[in-house]
Amino acid sequence: MALELGLSLGVSPRESFERFLQIAKKMETLAVNMMWVVDSQLAMKDAYIALALLVRETTTLKFGTGVTNLITRHPTVVANAMNTLAFLAPGRVRVGLGSGDSAVFPLGKKPMAIADLRAGVEELRSLMRGERRDYGAGEVGLSFKSDPAPPVYLAASQPRMLELAGEVADGVIIMGPSDPDTVNMQLASINVGARKAGRDPASIKRDLWVTIAVGGDDAINDVKSWASAQARWLTKWKAVPSSLERFRSQMEHAAASYDFGAHLSRTADHASGISDEFAKVLAVVGDEQECTRRLLGLPLARLSSITMTLLSGGRERRLEELSSVWTNIKNAPA
Secondary structure, rough: OOOEEEEOOOOOOOOOOHHHHHHHHHHHOOOOEEEEEEOOOOOOOOOOHHHHHHHHHHOOEEEEEEOEEOOOOHHHHHHHHHHHHHHHHHEEEEEEEOOOOOOOOHOOOOOOOOHHHHHHHHHHHHHHHOOOOOOOOEEOOOOOOOOOOOOOEEEEEEHHHHHHHHOOOOOOEOOOOOOHHHHHHHHHHHHHHHHHHOOHHHEEEEEEEEEEOOOOOHHHHHHHHHHHHHHHHHHHOOOHHHHHHHHHHHHHHHHHHHHHHHHHOOHHHHHHHHOOHHHHHHHHOHHHHHHHHHHHHHOOHHHOEEEOOOOOOOOHHHHHHHHHHHHHHHHHHO
């Protein structure tokens, strides 16, 4: 199986950068291909500083923002940072870009509209290529360019955003419930967008993000904060998969009670509003065999990579557990 493995994590307020880098170095020994760093300025330490440290402390690991936005960070700022990283670590940098979520909502701002994000992707690319843009005070551009520019991965979950990713992005970060029907629907939307733009769908990288907790009965509590974030976001979907409609009240509760200051924290109060049943639908939870079974039930053959969330709390242990599950997947019969 040619599938690659990525891991997603943030640098929590209580975590030292030294420990963060130890985890990154361990990833390289376990053949992890990609590390995505959460960019959420009110909940995590700065993602761009973390990425800069990764340049010097790793040698093969690819890395990127998971994900940044063009609202709290101006396109010229993102372009300069990514060009700098690409200059220091050629071929290892990915730009993970989204419409804006935990970095945006607490400031009273809204995520970027589809049309604005479409323009933003092209604007970011052109800046990284060394082209000039007019921001109202005359044309400006970066003092250096990246050749080639780092690939742009667009984070998406709903059909219209997935279509946009298929139209304009180098890769897609596919977010949402870890449910085969949902993922197949999402992949179809990417193909629709690619064909609309005259692109070969096979040329677009597809990275499915899955939150996973390996363990006994208590593992379910590890994913509930993340599940609450997903439940909150599901209230914004125009059409929720029919299999999830029975959880509508939990989605609404999550939207009303979510604390962005505790974004993705395992101990967040908002996690208590998610039932075990709902959490197991949204995330992958169970012992090693169960987690392997759930992941193998996803359309892995249609993906380029799968990214697992490396939860906080004993990350070294969790990394070993995820590595065992990954080994099972790689060794599974075709």
